[in-house]
Amino acid sequence: MEILNYAFMQRALLAAVLVGITAPAIGIYLVQRRQALMGDGIGHVAMTGVGLGFLLSWSPVWMATLVSVLGAVLMELIRWYGKTRGDIALAMLFYGGMAGGVMFINLAPGGSNANLTSYLFGSLSTVSESDVTAICLLAAFVVLVTLGLRRQLFAVSQDEEFARVTGLPVRVLNLLTAVTAAVTVTVAMRVVGLLLVSALMVVPVAAAQQLSRSFAATFAISVAIGVSVTLGGTVTSYYQDVPPGATIVLLTIGAFVVLSLLATPLARRRARALAAAEHAADPAECKIPATREARDEVGV
Amino acid sequence: MSDESVISLRGVRAELGSRPVLRGIDLTVRRGEVVALLGANGSGKSTAVRTVIGQVPVTDGEIELFGTPRRRFRDWARLGYVPQRTTAAGGVPATVNEVVSSGRLSRARFGVLRKADHEAVRRALDLVGMADRAKDSVNALSGGQHQRVLIARALAAVPELLIMDEPMAGVDLASQDVLADTLREQVAAGTTVLLVLHELGPLEPLIDRAVVLRDGCVLHDGPPPKAVGQHALPGHDHVHPHAPADAEPVRTGLLS
Numbered sequence: 002m003e004i005l006n007y008a009f010m011q012r013a014l015l016a017a018v019l020v021g022i023t024a025p026a027i028g029i030y031l032v033q034r035r036q037a038l039m040g041d042g043i044g045h046v047a048m049t050g051v052g053l054g055f056l057l058s059w060s061p062v063w064m065a066t067l068v069s070v071l072g073a074v075l076m077e078l079i080r081w082y083g084k085t086r087g088d089i090a091l092a093m094l095f096y097g098g099m100a101g102g103v104m105f106i107n108l109a110p111g112g113s114n115a116n117l118t119s120y121l122f123g124s125l126s127t128v129s130e131s132d133v134t135a136i137c138l139l140a141a142f143v144v145l146v147t148l149g150l151r152r153q154l155f156a157v158s159q160d161e162e163f164a165r166v167t168g169l170p171v172r173v174l175n176l177l178t179a180v181t182a183a184v185t186v187t188v189a190m191r192v193v194g195l196l197l198v199s200a201l202m203v204v205p206v207a208a209a210q211q212l213s214r215s216f217a218a219t220f221a222i223s224v225a226i227g228v229s230v231t232l233g234g235t236v237t238s239y240y241q242d243v244p245p246g247a248t249i250v251l252l253t254i255g256a257f258v259v260l261s262l263l264a265t266p267l268a269r270r271r272a273r274a275l276a277a278a279e280h281a282a283d284p285a286e287c288k289i290p291a292t293r294e295a296r297d298e299v300g301v
Numbered sequence: 302m303s304d305e306s307v308i309s310l311r312g313v314r315a316e317l318g319s320r321p322v323l324r325g326i327d328l329t330v331r332r333g334e335v336v337a338l339l340g341a342n343g344s345g346k347s348t349a350v351r352t353v354i355g356q357v358p359v360t361d362g363e364i365e366l367f368g369t370p371r372r373r374f375r376d377w378a379r380l381g382y383v384p385q386r387t388t389a390a391g392g393v394p395a396t397v398n399e400v401v402s403s404g405r406l407s408r409a410r411f412g413v414l415r416k417a418d419h420e421a422v423r424r425a426l427d428l429v430g431m432a433d434r435a436k437d438s439v440n441a442l443s444g445g446q447h448q449r450v451l452i453a454r455a456l457a458a459v460p461e462l463l464i465m466d467e468p469m470a471g472v473d474l475a476s477q478d479v480l481a482d483t484l485r486e487q488v489a490a491g492t493t494v495l496l497v498l499h500e501l502g503p504l505e506p507l508i509d510r511a512v513v514l515r516d517g518c519v520l521h522d523g524p525p526p527k528a529v530g531q532h533a534l535p536g537h538d539h540v541h542p543h544a545p546a547d548a549e550p551v552r553t554g555l556l557s
Binding site for chain 1: 354355356375377378380382384391392394395399402403404407409412414437438439441442454458470484501
């Protein structure tokens with residue numbers, strides 16, 4: 002395995018594994034609450050953070066984390082209060098974030114859109130020591146939240162109203178979900194890029210659903226798919242000289258297609274077996290009872 | 302039945318998008334009582350229940366749960382809520398057991414379920430006759446089975462008060478019988494129940510008192526009416542306009 006001899010590849014593989022774990026781990030809750038595209042929105046907002054990082058000569062990763070967390074909190078607040086014009090407000094936030102990123106990076110000394118490209122589409126081979134430290138810390142936070150609070154996050158994402166009546170701090174949990182999603186976006190930014198982050202949050206979950214019946218299994222399978230495609234994509238990009246971010250996303254979609262094709266006959270057979278078991282006792286012919294029963298009364 | 306009030310609404314007003322939906326409701330449910338909240342669509346019965354659990358803000362009036370003003374009420378494990386069933390499920394598959402377990406969180410510290418909690422979930426599934434489906438996905442269930450799961454979720458915390466919004470809507474006959482039996486057992490064990498109902502139906506024998514709403518006002522508060530309005534008139538039969546003209550009118554069973 003000569004690939005492991007290079008320090009830059011060791012860093013790249015470590016970052017890839019962490020993204021493969023964290024993106025589906027928070028993505029599953031976003032998919033469950035039908036906010037699959039939230040990751041995409043946060044990715045747009047994070048661009049302003051990257052631009053500001055260049056302009057102020059701060060770490061773009063930490064600056065992007067700060068700005069995308071603020072953006073995610075703002076999105077959650079818009080969801081609470083701006084019911085009627087919520088989508089318009091979100092659109093302005095997303096595109097404002099993108100425009101801000103382009104503007105700031107061009108104002109930065111020596112900055113150009115070329116710097117931005119490595120954040121938009123990922124640039125695994127340029128992941129530095131300090132990037133790896135940041136990615137490890139942020140990934141630990143994401144794993145802690147998504148696993149440690151899995152029952153609470155499941156309840157809130159499944160049925161928000163019921164969760165509130167169970168006494169769960171629904172607003173805090175919603176904010177935490179948004180913040181964790183924002184952190185994940187910045188973890189994944191260097192690997193797959195801001196424009197492709199959302200794919201890694203959503204597609205492994207969709208692929209895992211083809212096989213699973215439970216939330217726990219969906220979680221485990223989607224993380225397994227996430228790690229496989231990020232590692233596979235990174236290694237492929239090393240040997241074939243193709244962009245890693247795009248390779249990873251295309252591999253994920255490939256996994257989805259393959260699993261769907263495998264699962265369709267499986268699901269059909271399972272449904273047929275279930276239906277057969279349920280109706281085994283039902284006679285196929287009509288039987289007319291001699292007397293009227295209580296359940297023959299028709300309430301309209 | 303004691304005089305201790307479990308739910309108390311006094312002069313409650315509520316608006317949905319500046320349209321008044323509740324115009325000063327008084328409602329008391331005492332310990333051990335089974336109260337049905339009846340009324341036509343848009344009469345405010347669901348809104349009234351949703352003010353009790355804090356889902357709809359109140360513009361005026363007072364609400365108390367177990368003698369505590371609702372704003373300061375924190376003891377949510379004493380209350381089991383069964384929402385109106387919607388066809389929309391979560392975007393990720395979940396098993397019956399996973400959904401029912403989330404009802405136990407009000408009794409679990411930091412969301413950690415212990416052995417006793419898993420046993421309580423199991424008992425709740427037994428009560429609604431769904432224990433054999435615990436590992437199935439909720440998406441594979443019929444409407445009636447899904448409703449039974451939602452009731453098991455509310456029962457998992459072993460509540461003293463059950464609030465149910467239209468538990469019989471879209472439920473097949475077999476599940477209706479199971480639900481009525483489950484509710485009878487709960488009532489016998491001393492649980493207080495507030496039900497939103499469209500019609501009394503198979504739950505009629507269980508109900509101590511009915512509160513009928515119309516246009517956000519209480520129209521009737523007392524023994525359950527045998528049948529409301531026109532439906533009570535002698536010789537009243539339901540005739541469906543889309544049925545063939547020469548078909549026999551459907552017998553409602555209200556008069557037989």
